Amino acid sequence: xxxxCPFCGDRDAQEFVYRGDASIGAEESANDLYLRDNLYGxxxxxxYHARGCRQxxxxxxxxxxxxxxxxxxxxxxxx
Numbered sequence: 001x002x003x004x005c006p007f008c009g010d011r012d013a014q015e016f017v018y019r020g021d022a023s024i025g026a027e028e029s030a031n032d033l034y035l036r037d038n039l040y041g042x043x044x045x046x047x048y049h050a051r052g053c054r055q056x057x058x059x060x061x062x063x064x065x066x067x068x069x070x071x072x073x074x075x076x077x078x079x
Contacts, residue, residue: 001013001066001068002068003015003016003047003049003057003059003068003071004068004070004071005049005052005053005055005057005071006055006057006071006072006073007049007052007053007055008049008052008053011049011052014051015049015050015051015052016047016048016049016050016051016052016057017047017048017050018045018046018047019045019046019047019048019056020045020046021043021044021045021046022044022045022046022058022059022074023043023044038063039063040063040064041062041063041064042060042061042062042063042069043060043061043062043063044058044059044060045058045059045060045061046058046059046074047059047071055073055074056073056074057071057072057073057074058071058072058073058074059071
């Protein structure tokens with residue numbers, strides 16, 4: 001899977017760390033670890049570009065096809 005980083009361009013997903021659902025707040029993340037919905041289709045996710053620009057991204061990815069629809073800088077997250 002390739003993720004289009006706004007800073008580094010199209011990169012392999014192995015350069016990133018997956019955090020989870022970007023539509024929920026940080027305080028809800030603990031519950032999401034165990035009680036999350038298993039969405040089928042497009043979903044907003046947080047990805048950290050650990051082996052690149054070290055920025056948090058919000059990626060819209062189809063959970064069925066793994067097609068990436070968009071990727072943008074996540075506001076409020078710092079490395």
